[in-house]
Amino acid sequence: MIRTNPELMAYAEKLFSKGDWDLHEESFGSKERIMEQDHRYGKVYLIREGIAKCFISDENGKEFIQEFLGEGMEFGELEVFSNKLTICAVESITPLKAFSFTHGCFSQLLENDTRFNQLVMKALADKIRYKAPRHSYQHAYPIEDNIIRLKKLFPEFTEVISKKDIANYIGITTRSLNRALKELKEKVDR
Amino acid sequence: MIRTNPELMAYAEKLFSKGDWDLHEESFGSKERIMEQDHRYGKVYLIREGIAKCFISDENGKEFIQEFLGEGMEFGELEVFSNKLTICAVESITPLKAFSFTHGCFSQLLENDTRFNQLVMKALADKIRYKAPRHSYQHAYPIEDNIIRLKKLFPEFTEVISKKDIANYIGITTRSLNRALKELKEKVDR
DNA sequence: CTTAAAAAAGGACATTTGTCCCAACAATAA
DNA sequence: TTATTGTTGGGACAAATGTCCTTTTTTAAG
Numbered sequence: 001m002i003r004t005n006p007e008l009m010a011y012a013e014k015l016f017s018k019g020d021w022d023l024h025e026e027s028f029g030s031k032e033r034i035m036e037q038d039h040r041y042g043k044v045y046l047i048r049e050g051i052a053k054c055f056i057s058d059e060n061g062k063e064f065i066q067e068f069l070g071e072g073m074e075f076g077e078l079e080v081f082s083n084k085l086t087i088c089a090v091e092s093i094t095p096l097k098a099f100s101f102t103h104g105c106f107s108q109l110l111e112n113d114t115r116f117n118q119l120v121m122k123a124l125a126d127k128i129r130y131k132a133p134r135h136s137y138q139h140a141y142p143i144e145d146n147i148i149r150l151k152k153l154f155p156e157f158t159e160v161i162s163k164k165d166i167a168n169y170i171g172i173t174t175r176s177l178n179r180a181l182k183e184l185k186e187k188v189d190r
Numbered sequence: 191m192i193r194t195n196p197e198l199m200a201y202a203e204k205l206f207s208k209g210d211w212d213l214h215e216e217s218f219g220s221k222e223r224i225m226e227q228d229h230r231y232g233k234v235y236l237i238r239e240g241i242a243k244c245f246i247s248d249e250n251g252k253e254f255i256q257e258f259l260g261e262g263m264e265f266g267e268l269e270v271f272s273n274k275l276t277i278c279a280v281e282s283i284t285p286l287k288a289f290s291f292t293h294g295c296f297s298q299l300l301e302n303d304t305r306f307n308q309l310v311m312k313a314l315a316d317k318i319r320y321k322a323p324r325h326s327y328q329h330a331y332p333i334e335d336n337i338i339r340l341k342k343l344f345p346e347f348t349e350v351i352s353k354k355d356i357a358n359y360i361g362i363t364t365r366s367l368n369r370a371l372k373e374l375k376e377k378v379d380r
Numbered sequence: 381c382t383t384a385a386a387a388a389a390g391g392a393c394a395t396t397t398g399t400c401c402c403a404a405c406a407a408t409a410a
Numbered sequence: 411t412t413a414t415t416g417t418t419g420g421g422a423c424a425a426a427t428g429t430c431c432t433t434t435t436t437t438a439a440g
Contacts, residue, residue, distance in 0.1 A: 064326030
């Protein structure tokens with residue numbers, strides 16, 4: 001549920017400590033908006049510590065959470081490859097520390113550092129791999145099954161992430177989430 | 191709705207005609223299964239002509255269509271980056287012509303051909319960009335709106351793609367699709 | 381042309397999920 | 411402390427969607 005990428009994380013640490021790249025560290029408090037949807041930025045971020053959410057919101061203000069980003073996850077990288085606006089907003093859930101690459105620096109690394117190139121490529125591939133079954137599962141199974149699945153994957157999810165965010169992640173209303181949670185509990189008690 | 195990638199297409203043509211890479215062309219009839227889910231293959235395909243569907247199916251046999259692949263779209267590439275099993279099955283809808291790269295050839299191209307590397311990276315990024323709003327939209331809006339949207343994007347979609355596939359793409363049953371289509375028609379007639 | 385098989389359309393009913401509320405209980409600021 | 415706002419939990423009803431089945435239409439096969 002909260003995605004991570006230790007390999008990329010480790011490599012970024014190494015690049016940072018070497019210091020020959022234009023790599024910075026930035027800090028954010030919790031609930032800070034780091035990127036807006038449909039905007040243009042010149043930076044790519046890589047989370048060093050903390051959790052953020054990446055979401056799309058529609059004109060009615062409904063949020064649909066794409067991913068919860070943990071250590072080693074990047075965002076803002078898609079806009080390096082195609083010169084378009086952001087599709088997601090990103091907001092910190094906990095306080096955050098992140099590396100920031102300028103687009104220029106990121107491109108240069110991609111071009112000159114084979115290992116970096118591979119890791120970024122793999123990170124993109126993983127994002128695709130991860131999304132596919134998730135959405136199909138959410139459509140095909142009742143809410144309850146989805147929650148059971150989340151609990152297995154990430155037992156303490158209710159402690160870190162708000163109900164609203166969980167609902168927006170599954171793509172349902174909080175009302176439906178509560179109903180499902182209640183029915184689940186009743187089943188366990190019996 | 192049916193995705194394409196002209197840039198990558200053009201570049202693959204060029205590579206093919208030069209002939210110094212181990213690149214082959216393969217042909218398939220319609221409704222042929224080209225890749226199974228949860229399997230391992232040693233090839234990456236790039237569609238030269240025709241349309242295919244890429245889908246996940248669950249234990250009950252329900253299909254959820256990820257993408258309709260048109261000219262210039264690749265599949266089987268994710269498995270080059272992480273050594274895992276396929277997540278999707280791929281089946282031709284129309285007769286198909288496709289380039290096939292061995293994993294080895296694909297990797298070498300990635301490493302030695304900067305332009306190819308960029309194009310593949312961009313193709314991955316586009317797959318991510320494309321998926322995000324699609325799923326959020328499908329959740330947030332009633333079926334009717336989704337169909338109207340599809341019609342605008344791709345007016346002739348009912349002629350090429352079966353109702354069943356369209357339903358599986360939107361993530362609904364054929365019954366619901368028919369209901370929505372009927373109501374739409376009635377609205378237009380009035 | 382005839383028959384079988386597949387795809388499309390839709391009726392009737394059950395179930396799920398959403399909408400619109402309101403109440404209880406924090407956490408926070410004044 | 412007292413408002414105030416936000417989060418959580420849930421009741422009652424409405425709307426959307428799915429399930430199951432039957433009928434019609436289209437396509438393919440003999």
